[in-house]
């Protein structure tokens with residue numbers, strides 16, 4: 001396979017039983033064997049995605065000292081602004097050539113959890129519409145993520161709501177990313193926009209980025225450029241899904257390469273990292289254990305796993 005499989009989510013949400021089952025099979029097999037799947041038919045208006053990009057372009061255009069006001073002091077880079085070069089891939093000491101902004105959940109079904117959870121940071125003074133646009137996108141992607149997790153559960157042959165229940169009120173984050181044009185020194189340093197890594201979470205949904213550069217490592221060990229069209233979203237599997245499925249659905253290695261000189265412009269992207277709720281126990285699913293495949297991982301709380309992984313990528317120390 002040298003092309004990312006394409007599926008239409010409407011088949012699952014609005015289709016006949018036959019179409020539903022077809023989606024489950026194609027989507028599940030694609031995420032398992034390929035690691036990346038393109039989704040069409042998702043109904044998030046293009047205009048909303050465009051409006052969000054307009055907001056984040058203005059956000060990253062703000063002077064450095066203003067952006068720095070929005071660093072979550074004493075936090076772990078999970079809300080607000082995270083400076084250029086701070087995050088790096090696991091086992092890689094070169095910082096990625098990117099700056100970003102994290103948005104967490106605004107609305108929880110469990111109001112006690114809402115009170116306890118980290119609060120979002122908003123650039124209200126400079127960008128009064130940022131909060132509204134980005135939380136609207138967050139809510140839309142949150143709904144899509146629960147649908148996709150139901151389809152994965154059905155693919156695995158476990159109760160339909162098993163995975164979506166883990167992500168309800170989940171510690172999910174929307175990341176607004178900016179990769180500035182790459183300077184000559186950076187080109188020579190060997191650093192890239194995002195070095196090869198796996199995402200920490202269950203699944204990631206990516207709205208189309210403003211420029212190319214995203215590549216996945218296929219299960220056959222070859223780098224493949226991802227080309228998605230307007231209106232498509234990309235879904236990939238992360239480490240938490242890999243862990244609970246006992247690596248039946250492994251996480252997918254991917255990276256963002258540097259631009260070629262002729263296209264050395266800023267790149268913006270909007271990954272949505274779908275996490276389990278903080279106190280969710282990540283247990284290997286019974287269905288994914290067999291005499292020939294014993295459980296490879298002990299249980300761990302989602303939040304503990306997150307903290308462990310954040311330490312490995314340079315966000316574990318309070319900033």
Ligand SMILES: O=C(O)CCC(=O)C(=O)O
Pocket residue numbers: 175177194199206209214254255256268269270271
């Ligand atoms: O910018 C992209 O297209 C992907 C970003 C990514 O993989 C990440 O932030 O984990």
Ligand SMILES: [Fe+2]
Pocket residue numbers: 197198199254
């Ligand atoms: Fe990633």
